[in-house]
Amino acid sequence: MSTSVPTSPTRLSTTQTPVIRQRLGNGVLALVLLTAPAWLHYVGGYNDIASRVLIYGLAAMGLNLLLGHTGGLSFGHAAYFGLGSYGVGLMLKYVTHNVLLALLGGTLLGGVVAAVLAPIAVRRRGIYFAMITIAIGQMFYFIAIRWQAVTGGYDGLTGFSRHTLHLPGFSWPMNSLGFYYLVVGCFALGALLLWMVLNSPLGHTFVAIRENQKRLTFLGLPVQRYAAISFALSGLIVALAGGLNALLDNFTSPNTLNYTFSGDLVVIAVLGGMRNFWGPLVGAAIFVLVRDYASSVTDNWMSVIGLIFVLSVLFFPLGIMGFLQRKGKTA
């Protein structure tokens, strides 16, 4: 027990300052998110784009559990995003008008599929793992575009919409404002889950896998099993984000299953900062806003996105949060 007590005062202070700063940061973030609808339109924003930022942010944070914290380079997480989307769409269309139930269904669909595929995918690591995850993702893409009767094929799934949520005591309107707060709630839930996982022994094991897989194997840990757990959890969170995305658009496109979207999620995480808890949210904000702006002013917005990829790789390998943190340390 005595070893766990911090022995030197310097150590104490270096661990305490970030905690205070972190809490402060989280509080500010919560305040910004909760009040956003009140001031967004002054800065040229609107509720739906804020929802989009949070949804992509949640998806990238979920992916980042595997990518940044466990060191598994997945390029196929669009699959779970898309499964969540189609799950929600199909639930709303055929089963229930309750958005929460539909979300639960979509999230579970993506999460369960991720959990089933995870043990297969984690059999290899590195570049191989990336290629396997891409290919698994593409399989779902082709199923979605070919199984027209269920998925609507290339045109995507339509014919569902958000209905006002009737809870005991009050009804929650699903207009863009009401929906935004649903997104905030789901985002908070997902972020809390990720936070709890990362600060648990399980999360430390994930980070240890990233840092030195060989050593863990020598220590007798079933590395593949832990990597699979990380994969499944990350798929679950991404599926929740995908479900929300379907609700936001009242539509589900097969493009959310395509590997290009997986790439978008990876670059969002990298751009924001893979080693930072909130990094992917920062990346999502930049990505969504730049895409929204670029596609309104130029037809060549794809080049702009491509340029973001290239520049972030060349100049911000640690992401924006990593860059800021490093600056903060040297200052």
Added chain:
Amino acid sequence: MNLVLIFNTFNGLITGAFYALLALGLALILGLNNTINFAQGAFMALAAYFAYSLEPSLGFWGALAVAPLLAGVLGLVVEVFLIRRLYKRDPLYSLLLTFGLALIIQDLIRTIWGATGVPLSIPESLAHPLSQTYFFLTGYRLFVVIVAFAGTAVLFAVLRYTRLGIRIRAGNADLETVSALGVNIYLLRTANFVIGIVFAGVAGILAAGQLGLEPTMGDGLLMPAFVAIVVGGVGSLLGSLLGGLLIGVASGGTTAYFPAASEAVIYLIMGLMLVIRPRGLMGQEGLFE
């Protein structure tokens, strides 16, 4: 035997030979440049569009010879100025970089040549159907198969017998030692990357002759190549060749019974392969991990 099945299986063999050609360039770059080149599909499309522009002046054969080299020059620029800077980093970064490049190239193609598809005309002598009983064989499809096998044979001969090829293979096995022996590995990797891109260019033009040109054509070509590599085993060019043929046949055979699944089945095979034999048909244990 079921004639439809035979017909589709033969067809699949032809498609498979083509997949193998796609996979070889990718596998080459993966091996020595340690890069999953996501822009491979975009380079294929680019070479095909170059051929489309050159064809009126050079003819099909001239375009087929020159356009891949032009793509190769662009590949040279990309390797020297961008990818080379990332060799010391996690493979994630080169993957993302090439992914971004693919978007940019695709967008450029759309800007220059337009978003709608155009056909690439093929010589009259290749357009005739040769056989329609056991397999649908036009002269062009036969030509594609011949080029696929000839290209593979040339590549293997180069890798086996030339100094460059021996160095590339040695670099695949142990780059550090090769460097210590006095080989300029930067130059070697650049050469390797360019060869891979030229291969992609040839494959892209051949694909365009059959399927026509579209800015997004590379997307559909890239994925089977990935699957061929994983099925065949990373690190083995022969494996990529066999992997390409195998998924081609499987895809063709499936078309006979369940056409809607003809694309998804190759991913299924890949999944099965990973369960039964994770390193692929001919892959080495533990490479790139």
